[in-house]
Amino acid sequence: MSIRFAWLLLPAVLLPGSAPGLLAQSRPDLSGIWAREGRTAQMNFSEEAPPMQAWAKTAYDENQGHAAERGQGLDELDPTTYCLPVGMPRAMAYNYPFEIVQTPQVVYILFESWQMQRRIYLDGRTQPEAAPLRYLGFSTGRYAGDTLVVETSGLSDRTWLDNSGVPHSDALQVTERLRRSGPEKIENALRFEDPKTFTRPWESSMTYELRPNFEILENIGFCEDRFLYNYDQKIFRGTVGWQSPEAAAGK
Amino acid sequence: MRVRFLCLILAAVTLLGNAGGLLAQSRPDLSGVWTRTGPGANQPFVKETPPLQPWAKAAYDENREGTEEGHDEMDPTTYCIPLGMPRIFSLANPFEIVQTAGQVYMLFESDHMQRHIYLDGRKLPENYPLTYAGFSTGRYDGDTLVVETGAISDLTWIDQSGTPHSDALRVTERIRRSSPSMLEIRFRFEDPKAFTRPLEDTKTFQVRPDWAIMENIGYCDDRFRYSFGKKIFRGTADWQSPEQAVGR
Numbered sequence: 001m002s003i004r005f006a007w008l009l010l011p012a013v014l015l016p017g018s019a020p021g022l023l024a025q026s027r028p029d030l031s032g033i034w035a036r037e038g039r040t041a042q043m044n045f046s047e048e049a050p051p052m053q054a055w056a057k058t059a060y061d062e063n064q065g066h067a068a069e070r071g072q073g074l075d076e077l078d079p080t081t082y083c084l085p086v087g088m089p090r091a092m093a094y095n096y097p098f099e100i101v102q103t104p105q106v107v108y109i110l111f112e113s114w115q116m117q118r119r120i121y122l123d124g125r126t127q128p129e130a131a132p133l134r135y136l137g138f139s140t141g142r143y144a145g146d147t148l149v150v151e152t153s154g155l156s157d158r159t160w161l162d163n164s165g166v167p168h169s170d171a172l173q174v175t176e177r178l179r180r181s182g183p184e185k186i187e188n189a190l191r192f193e194d195p196k197t198f199t200r201p202w203e204s205s206m207t208y209e210l211r212p213n214f215e216i217l218e219n220i221g222f223c224e225d226r227f228l229y230n231y232d233q234k235i236f237r238g239t240v241g242w243q244s245p246e247a248a249a250g251k
Numbered sequence: 252m253r254v255r256f257l258c259l260i261l262a263a264v265t266l267l268g269n270a271g272g273l274l275a276q277s278r279p280d281l282s283g284v285w286t287r288t289g290p291g292a293n294q295p296f297v298k299e300t301p302p303l304q305p306w307a308k309a310a311y312d313e314n315r316e317g318t319e320e321g322h323d324e325m326d327p328t329t330y331c332i333p334l335g336m337p338r339i340f341s342l343a344n345p346f347e348i349v350q351t352a353g354q355v356y357m358l359f360e361s362d363h364m365q366r367h368i369y370l371d372g373r374k375l376p377e378n379y380p381l382t383y384a385g386f387s388t389g390r391y392d393g394d395t396l397v398v399e400t401g402a403i404s405d406l407t408w409i410d411q412s413g414t415p416h417s418d419a420l421r422v423t424e425r426i427r428r429s430s431p432s433m434l435e436i437r438f439r440f441e442d443p444k445a446f447t448r449p450l451e452d453t454k455t456f457q458v459r460p461d462w463a464i465m466e467n468i469g470y471c472d473d474r475f476r477y478s479f480g481k482k483i484f485r486g487t488a489d490w491q492s493p494e495q496a497v498g499r
Contacts, residue, residue, distance in 0.1 A: 031351075083331070083471070101349060101356060103282075108349065110356070115365045117358050117464065134466040216367060218382035220333065227331045 027102070028146045030178055033216065034186055034208035035097040043093045043163040045190065045204035056167050056197045063165025077165070079158055083223035085114040087135035087159035088152055089174045092188060092206055094163075099216050107141060107148065112216045120150050127154060133170050135159055150176040161192070169196035184210035278350065279394045281426060284464060285434050285456035286345045294341050295410040296438065296452045307415050307445040314413030325413065327406055331471040333362040335383030335407035336400055337422050337438060340454055347464050348434075355389055355396060360467045368398050375401045381418055383407060396426040409440065409450075417444035432458045 036043075052060060063077050080086055086094055096113040109118035120141040127138045137155040141148055152174040161168045172194040181187045186208045193201040287294065303311055314325045323329055334342065344361040357366035368389040375386050385403035389396050400422040409416055425437040434456040441449045 101351060103349060108356070108358070110358075110365055115363050117363055117365065117466075119464070121463075136466055216365065217380075218365075218384055220383075223331075 027143050028148065028180055029102070030100045030107070030148060030180055030186060031102050033097050033099045033211045033214045035211050035214070036093070036095055037185070037207050037209040043090075043095055045089070045093055045162045045166070045192070045206075046164075046202070050166060050192070050202050051199040052166070053197060053199055059167045060165055063160070063167070079160060084158060085116055085135045087116075088118070088137045088139075088155060089176075089190060089192070090160055090162050091116060091118075091136070092176070092190065096219065097211055097214050097216060107150075110216055112219050114220060115218065120148075133157070137174070146179055148176075148178040150174075150178065152176070167197060168192075168194050171196045181207075186210075278391050279396065279428060280350070281348045281355070281396060281428055281434065282350050283434075283458045283460070284345050284347045284462040286459055286462075287340070287343050288433075288455045288457050292343050293411045294343075294454065295412045296337060296341060296440070296450065297409060297412045297414045298452075301409075301412070301414045301450065302447040303414070304445055304447055307417075310415045311413055314408070314415065326411070327408065332406055333364060333383040335364075336366075336385045336403050337440070338408055338410050339364055340436065340438070341410040344467075345459060345462055345464060355398075358464055360464050363467060368396075375399075381405065385422070394427055396424075398422075398424040398426065400424070415445060416440075416442050419444040429455070434458070 049057070049060060085091075091098070091111055091113065094111075094113055096111060098112065099108075099110045101108040101110065105121070105123050107120040107122065109120070110116075111118070116136060118136050118139060120139040122141055122143075125140065131138065131154060133154055133156040135156050135158070137152040139150050139152040141150040143149075153172070155168070155170060155172050155174070157168060157170045157172075159168075160166060161172075172192065175191040175193075177189040179187050179189075188206045188208065190204045190206065191201055192198065192203070301311065316325070328334055333339075339346075339359055339361060342361055344359060346357055346359040349356040349358065353369070353371055355368040355370065357368065358364075359366075362383075364384055366384050366387055368387040370389055370391075372390075373388060375388065379386050379402040381402050381404040383404050383406075385400040387398050387400040389398040391397075401420070403416070403418070403420050403422070405416060405418045405420070407416070408414060420440065420442040423439040423441075427435050429435040435453060436456070437451070437453045439449055439451050440446070
């Protein structure tokens with residue numbers, strides 16, 4: 001009898017050590033490198049103008065009016081022209097890849113664009129009232145079955161909601177439902193609520209494809225050229241192919 | 252007899268289902284938010300005159316002359332170029348280490364720099380583009396993570412002393428949790444194009460269980476936002492143009 005009991009101890013001893021592994025397997029696996037599927041010329045959450053208050057519609061029309069310049073990266077109204085990050089939620093519609101890393105306490109979304117690091121806290125923490133607004137906001141999340149539900153607030157109003165120039169205020173709250181809809185696909189159902197900007201909440205969805213052969217590369221945006229040009233006047237050494245604006249103009 | 256057999260099956264299933272957990276426990280735990288110990292916002296790697304070849308020594312001397320009051324016109328970071336490797340470790344900024352089976356991630360607050368350290372045996376590809384963080388591969392050696400980094404942009408300084416390097420710089424780090432709350436990184440810098448011999452230095456870090464890595468895009472954020480503000484800025488109460496700030 002006691003020998004049989006001793007045998008029972010074997011799996012019992014192994015079980016606690018296996019807890020992290022088993023726990024990991026019980027949550028949905030969203031890990032990997034992902035990118036917007038297909039050609040992503042339109043990095044917008046809505047094909048038409050979302051339901052906006054009057055002031056926001058005016059700003060939106062003004063932002064839209066620069067679409068031709070935007071194609072050349074020269075849009076003087078786009079915050080990213082001034083080297084500000086795309087931020088949230090625009091990053092989730094962007095055409096650069098991101099990597100999802102899951103740990104028990106935090107889900108990290110690591111973007112290639114601007115090397116942005118999103119942290120989605122799973123441990124129920126809140127942030128203090130006077131916490132500063134951030135380009136990526138403050139995100140908390142929980143698993144609901146096969147879905148990761150994320151709430152983001154505390155967003156800086158210095159960003160555009162997406163590429164089309166939809167504005168938003170610091171009251172914006174974004175809810176995302178991320179779900180692995182297939183072996184190589186994640187669907188993100190987004191909901192935008194901003195009582196200072198929109199006349200009602202509205203929704204969108206994005207699909208991402210798994211990119212197993214991608215690496216998250218370093219990218220600090222086209223602004224690097226600007227930094228390097230300012231720097232170059234004094235110290236630039238030897239990167240083949242760079243030309244000052246004067247040299248490029250053939251002077 | 253049957254009980255023994257069933258228990259063996261159960262143990263085997265538990266073991267297999269747990270491979271990830273056991274593997275995690277067999278590697279050293281370097282995870283956490285870390286900050287550099289010791290005084291000073293900046294702790295250089297180079298403590299004396301660095302062992303430089305003539306061209307690099309000339310650049311170093313020029314860099315040393317460039318300092319004005321808090322505004323070094325020779326320092327690349329003055330122009331918002333990232334600190335990069337290895338200079339990011341000379342600052343007292345926090346970073347977070349996250350470990351998975353395939354990578355070790357080092358996520359910094361300064362420059363929001365991401366280091367991806369690949370553990371799958373891949374090698375630095377030839378003609379890999381130069382980046383500020385470089386391209387890193389790693390392997391565990393007992394309680395130590397050994398990291399090799401190459402393809403580092405030669406626009407960066409080794410640290411705030413102004414020591415330059417070439418694109419041939421290779422950085423080896425031996426990273427070890429020297430106690431439950433302390434991390435030790437032993438650095439070795441080899442650059443046959445710029446140095447006359449390798450350089451070594453060690454830095455220590457303490458764990459910060461209550462810290463979270465915050466968003467930080469540097470003092471350059473003010474510069475970006477000022478350029479931005481004249482045209483489109485809307486309603487953040489605290490912003491003032493320089494004219495307003497001086498009361499004109």
